[in-house]
Amino acid sequence: MSSSPTFTATIEKIIERTPETRSFFLRVVNGQKLSFLPGQFLSFLLPISGQTLTRAYTIASVPEEEGCFEICLNQVRGGPGSAYLFSLKETDLLCFTGPWGTFVLDQPLDTEYIFIADRVGVVPFRPMIARLLTTKGPHPARLLYAAPQARDVLYAAEWQKWECQRARFSFRPLTDQCEPEKYSIERVLLPYIEQHFVKEARPRSRQFYICGIGRPVLLLRDLLRGAGYERQAVKYEKW
Ligand SMILES: Cc1cc2nc3c(=O)[nH]c(=O)nc-3n(C[C@H](O)[C@H](O)[C@H](O)COP(=O)(O)OP(=O)(O)OC[C@H]3O[C@@H](n4cnc5c(N)ncnc54)[C@H](O)[C@@H]3O)c2cc1C
The missing domain is CATH 3.40.50.80 (Nucleotide-binding domain of ferredoxin-NADP reductase (FNR) module)
Known part of the structure; x- marks a missing residue:
């Protein structure tokens, strides 16, 4: 990965999609709009036990949506990253870099x-x-x-x-x-x-x-x- 600025976002809303899966609706703090391609992910910098763990989460919302963007994740048994995110509440802050990734929709093909x-x-x-x-x-x-x-x-x-x-x-x-x-x-x-x-x-x-x-x-x-x-x-x- 090349270098990218670090963004800070506020968790505006959390919704439980299943008992083990939550969506987090995030807004970049300085009001900047996040530009990304459908399918790209963000690298979240998670402060856990005195270290910074990096975990990738794909953007679940469409680039055209104004305001918040969404990530959606499930709790992994014994997983420190997902456990940390599941411990957060609305108004908490998250830091991330990105968007990253080439698993994106190419120019639509005739197929x-x-x-x-x-x-x-x-x-x-x-x-x-x-x-x-x-x-x-x-x-x-x-x-x-x-x-x-x-x-x-x-x-x-x-x-x-x-x-x-x-x-x-x-x-x-x-x-x-x-x-x-x-x-x-x-x-x-x-x-x-x-x-x-x-x-x-x-x-x-x-x-x-x-x-x-x-x-x-x-x-x-x-x-x-x-x-x-x-x-x-x-x-x-x-x-
Ligand atoms: C490009 C990319 C995009 C990603 N986007 C998402 C996303 O949108 N939503 C999401 O929930 N996760 C996503 N992940 C997985 C995420 O980055 C973490 O690996 C996951 O949350 C587990 O982290 P952890 O620290 O809790 O567990 P760890 O201790 O890091 O556990 C990792 C183990 O869990 C497995 N694993 C990874 N993801 C999951 C999962 N979702 N459910 C069950 N087992 C898993 C891995 O194969 C590995 O064996 C993505 C990963 C990559 C590489």
């Missing part, structure tokens, strides 16, 4: 977009899909969203609203019907991807974006690239 999300990994897709749906052209977009249970599907009402309003967007929640500890992306997502995008006949002309937690993201990437999709057609971000 179908498939967004594959694992749990809170859906966050970058909210601004990306919003941007895609406001650009002219056919660009059909599908969101395949894996989560342990229906109650863990973030922004569900929004995806459903977009699906009703836009013929070119479809939303497919894939839930495991299990407790979060037993959830397995391999069980939920891999068979679906294999059936719909690997075993089917060619041509391989789609743009994939994958975002999620840990090694399964790489399994999905390799499955698609191994099936003949171009390297550039399978973009991913692993948290």
Whole structure:
């Protein structure tokens, strides 16, 4: 990362999206507007036990929104960064650098977009899909969203609203019907991807974006690239 100024933001609002997931609505203190691309993240500098830990959080809101911007995160068992953020309250301050990252929506291509999300990994897709749906052209977009249970599907009402309003967007929640500890992306997502995008006949002309937690993201990437999709057609971000 190259150097970037450090921003300070006030936490204006915190909302609980699920028992383990919260959105923080932040406003830069000097009133400066944050410029970013859909899919980019910020690096938060967290003062924990006398040290500064750096943790990345993707911007969940769209660049065009005035005022506050949103990050959305879940509490990771034993994780110092998320535990610190979950201990904060409205009016507290946070420091960050950024925006960073190249996992962004390219100039819309004349092809179908498939967004594959694992749990809170859906966050970058909210601004990306919003941007895609406001650009002219056919660009059909599908969101395949894996989560342990229906109650863990973030922004569900929004995806459903977009699906009703836009013929070119479809939303497919894939839930495991299990407790979060037993959830397995391999069980939920891999068979679906294999059936719909690997075993089917060619041509391989789609743009994939994958975002999620840990090694399964790489399994999905390799499955698609191994099936003949171009390297550039399978973009991913692993948290
Ligand atoms: C580019 C980028 C963008 C990110 N954006 C977000 C975001 O928008 N929202 C968000 O919740 N997290 C996001 N993360 C993850 C975040 O930076 C932290 O890793 C996460 O909050 C855990 O930090 P921690 O200190 O609590 O736990 P740590 O002790 O650092 O635990 C890290 C372990 O938890 C796993 N992990 C990382 N993220 C999660 C998660 N969300 N749920 C469960 N396990 C996880 C990691 O694979 C690793 O094994 C992002 C990471 C990257 C690299």
